[in-house]
Amino acid sequence: MISGQTRELPTVGAAALDRLMPMHVLLDADGAIVHAGPTLMRLLGEDPVLGRPFLEVFELRRPGGIDSARALADAAGRVLTVRLCGGDGPFLTGLAQPAMPGGLIVNLSFGISVVDAVGRHALHAGDFAATDPTVELLYLVEAKDAVLDEFHKLNQRLQGARVAAEEQAFTDTLTGLKNRRALDHVLARYARAGLPHALLHLDLDWFKEVNDTHGHAAGDHVLQRTAEILVSEIREDDTAVRMGGDEFLLIFPRLTRRDRLAALAQRLLERLQEPMPFGDVHCRVSASIGIAVCEAGGTADAAGNLARADAALYLSKRRGRGRFSFSAPGCPPGCVPGAVHPQGVTKLSSR
Amino acid sequence: MHGLINRSLQNFLSDSYGVEAWQAIAARAGAPAEGFEAMLNYDDALTWSVLDAAAAHLVKARATLLEDMGTYLVSHPRMHRLRRLLRFGGVGFVDFLHSLDRLPERARLAVPDLEMPVLDLEEQGNGSFQLTVRFERQGLGLVLVGLLRAMADDFGALVCLDHAGAPDGAEVIAIEVVEVRFAEGRAFALATPAP
Numbered sequence: 001m002i003s004g005q006t007r008e009l010p011t012v013g014a015a016a017l018d019r020l021m022p023m024h025v026l027l028d029a030d031g032a033i034v035h036a037g038p039t040l041m042r043l044l045g046e047d048p049v050l051g052r053p054f055l056e057v058f059e060l061r062r063p064g065g066i067d068s069a070r071a072l073a074d075a076a077g078r079v080l081t082v083r084l085c086g087g088d089g090p091f092l093t094g095l096a097q098p099a100m101p102g103g104l105i106v107n108l109s110f111g112i113s114v115v116d117a118v119g120r121h122a123l124h125a126g127d128f129a130a131t132d133p134t135v136e137l138l139y140l141v142e143a144k145d146a147v148l149d150e151f152h153k154l155n156q157r158l159q160g161a162r163v164a165a166e167e168q169a170f171t172d173t174l175t176g177l178k179n180r181r182a183l184d185h186v187l188a189r190y191a192r193a194g195l196p197h198a199l200l201h202l203d204l205d206w207f208k209e210v211n212d213t214h215g216h217a218a219g220d221h222v223l224q225r226t227a228e229i230l231v232s233e234i235r236e237d238d239t240a241v242r243m244g245g246d247e248f249l250l251i252f253p254r255l256t257r258r259d260r261l262a263a264l265a266q267r268l269l270e271r272l273q274e275p276m277p278f279g280d281v282h283c284r285v286s287a288s289i290g291i292a293v294c295e296a297g298g299t300a301d302a303a304g305n306l307a308r309a310d311a312a313l314y315l316s317k318r319r320g321r322g323r324f325s326f327s328a329p330g331c332p333p334g335c336v337p338g339a340v341h342p343q344g345v346t347k348l349s350s351r
Numbered sequence: 352m353h354g355l356i357n358r359s360l361q362n363f364l365s366d367s368y369g370v371e372a373w374q375a376i377a378a379r380a381g382a383p384a385e386g387f388e389a390m391l392n393y394d395d396a397l398t399w400s401v402l403d404a405a406a407a408h409l410v411k412a413r414a415t416l417l418e419d420m421g422t423y424l425v426s427h428p429r430m431h432r433l434r435r436l437l438r439f440g441g442v443g444f445v446d447f448l449h450s451l452d453r454l455p456e457r458a459r460l461a462v463p464d465l466e467m468p469v470l471d472l473e474e475q476g477n478g479s480f481q482l483t484v485r486f487e488r489q490g491l492g493l494v495l496v497g498l499l500r501a502m503a504d505d506f507g508a509l510v511c512l513d514h515a516g517a518p519d520g521a522e523v524i525a526i527e528v529v530e531v532r533f534a535e536g537r538a539f540a541l542a543t544p545a546p
Contacts, residue, residue: 119542125442136457138541139439143461145543146432150355150389157388 020129021107023092027054029102031069039127040108043084043117054106058082061091072096073104082108090117110134115141172242174220175227183241186251187302196296197253198261201309202230202268204246205286205321214281221278222246222285229271233264249309256293258326265289265324273322288316289324352398353465357387360398362430363423364405372408380404392464399488414493421497425505436461437502438539443531444508448472448480468495478528485521492522499526507536 014035017024022039031053036044049057053069060066062081073096080094090113099105110117114134117123128134170182178186190197204226211219223246230240230248239251255261268287275282290313294305312327319325361382365373377384380400387393406413425434440450440457450457455467468486475481482499484492496514503510513525 118540122540122542124541135439135541139436139457140460142432142439142543143436143457146436147390147461154388154390 017105020131022127022129023109024105024107025054026099027069027072027104027106029069031055031072031104033057034103039123042123042127043089043121054104057085059085069104073098076104080106089120090114114138175224175242177227177230177240177242177248179241180243182239183243183249183251184302186239187306190251190253190294191302194296195253196256197251197294198255199292199294199305199309200250200252200261200265200268201290201292201306201313202248202250203288203313203317204272205288205317207246207285210283210285214278214283218278218281218283222276222283225276226272226285226287229268233268233271249306256295258293261291261293261326262324265291269322269324286322288313288321290314290316290327291324292327352393352395353462354387354389354391354393355462355465357382357393357398357401358389359424359430360401360420361387363420363427364401366427366429367419367423368409376401376404376408379408395487402490413490417490417493418497418500421494421499422501424494424498425501434505435539435543437498438505444503444506444510445528445531447502447506448482448526448528449474451482468492470495480526480528482524482526483517483521484524489516489520489522492516492524496524499524504534505537505539507532507534509533 012020014026017026018037022037023043024037025033025040026035028034032051033049033054034051036049044057047057055067055069055072060072060080060082063075063078066072066075076096076098078096080096081091082094083089083091090110092108092113093111094106094108096104096106109132114137118138125135170178170185172179189195204222207219207222210222223242226246226248227240227242230250234240234250234252237253238255241249241251243249252261269289272285272287275284277283290309290311292305292309292312308327312325315325316323361373361377364376373386374384376382377386380397380403382397382401402413402416405411405416409416424430425437436457437447440454441447449472451470451472454470458465458467466487468484468491471483471485473481473483482495484495486492492514496512499510499512508528509530511525511527511529515523515525517523
């Protein structure tokens with residue numbers, strides 16, 4: 001029968017409240033705790049809280065200025081931020097509502113600090129109401145961590161592959177030396193840093209003849225042997241580049257002393273002239289070298305320095321090969337170097 | 352197919368039969384020699400090729416491999432994270448069964464593009480359930496049989512499982528929960544165990 005009569009509402013008992021809201025507290029009219037939900041009891045541990053004022057057990061952080069049961073009752077409906085007094089535990093979010101007769105019910109929740117709280121208080125699924133999506137939230141956090149972890153691993157592998165690919169892109173496959181692309185990087189870096197360095201441009205003499213007489217395999221062997229000799233004569237920070245064909249370039253950071261460069265060039269010439277056995281033939285080549293010293297604060301750019309080394313190499317070739325020459329510092333490409341020091345080995349291998 | 356599925360298949364094969372067996376299977380199936388990336392996508396056909404290659408290389412029935420893989424997904428230490436994520440489904444095995452309908456939803460919350468079957472659980476009373484599995488191809492139901500068996504162990508429940516194909520291309524798993532608390536089961540805490 002539908003009527004305007006006031007019908008008695010069903011009441012909800014404490015046991016039902018415990019299941020529906022396992023983190024609630026019931027306060028009497030004086031603001032003292034008369035009941036706490038089972039999950040909240042776990043948090044409170046051994047601390048006897050029944051009969052004690054709510055504001056003594058919990059520190060009310062927000063809203064501010066609430067210091068009496070009356071003020072707390074007035075805050076009903078506002079979002080509360082509380083923490084257990086004297087602890088460093090997580091902040092809880094709360095909501096208070098009047099309860100009959102003349103009391104207050106405050107329901108609390110962990111909010112985002114739940115991840116920390118389940119570990120700290122060893123909570124399990126039964127500590128949360130089945131309607132509360134907290135367990136789903138924990139599931140999501142763990143799923144997210146697992147996925148992030150996989151992405152992290154993928155990124156690391158990709159980074160490793162990128163480094164390897166870059167290394168390959170900068171390497172001459174026949175000799176294992178750096179290639180022209182790497183050269184541009186290194187020179188641009190030294191130019192930017194204003195780092196003094198020297199360039200040693202080396203071109204094999206008689207290489208074409210070896211190729212024509214003994215075949216490409218022999219030619220490749222000579223190039224590989226040359227690379228080995230170059231690598232064995234340079235320091236760890238130096239760079240050896242195969243420019244293409246039978247042309248090589250060595251870069252010496254922080255080395256500008258001509259006597260040392262001359263000694264090195266001399267040694268390279270001697271070693272490269274030694275016969276290189278390949279099967280039952282002995283390949284014989286020599287080399288011509290041009291050296292450009294690039295002082296700190298020099299005006300020339302990387303291309304200009306390369307051109308100077310190239311001009312010095314050309315001079316060595318013109319003077320009869322098997323020798324090295326220095327380019328005058330600052331000498332513009334194409335000009336006749338004014339301070340060239342042709343030196344070196346005159347004895348060419350007889351062919 | 353999602354890399355997670357392919358990677359799980361790869362881990363199952365290499366953890367169960369050795370890295371060399373996996374490499375032989377991968378070569379036979381045309382799978383990437385360096386293995387599958389969990390967070391990349393692959394052509395669907397490749398997954399089934401790997402499975403066929405594994406059956407041929409190991410001389411085992413596909414059905415056996417699929418079921419073993421399901422067990423592996425829950426019980427192998429390497430898959431501890433998946434096991435935990437599944438345990439979030441319920442406090443006991445029956446709760447877990449009831450969570451299966453929403454398993455695809457749960458999975459997609461974490462990995463939105465993961466291919467998941469449509470699962471439909473019907474409770475038939477007296478501890479009997481019937482799970483219908485619909486996927487692009489038959490076979491995933493067998494993985495679920497292995498997975499359910501391992502999850503029952505995990506919860507300490509005693510169950511009987513029976514797998515059958517259905518005429519409409521679906522697969523049906525009959526589940527009989529004989530005893531919910533048959534053994535101790537493995538512990539599960541909501542908090543992530545310290546690494």
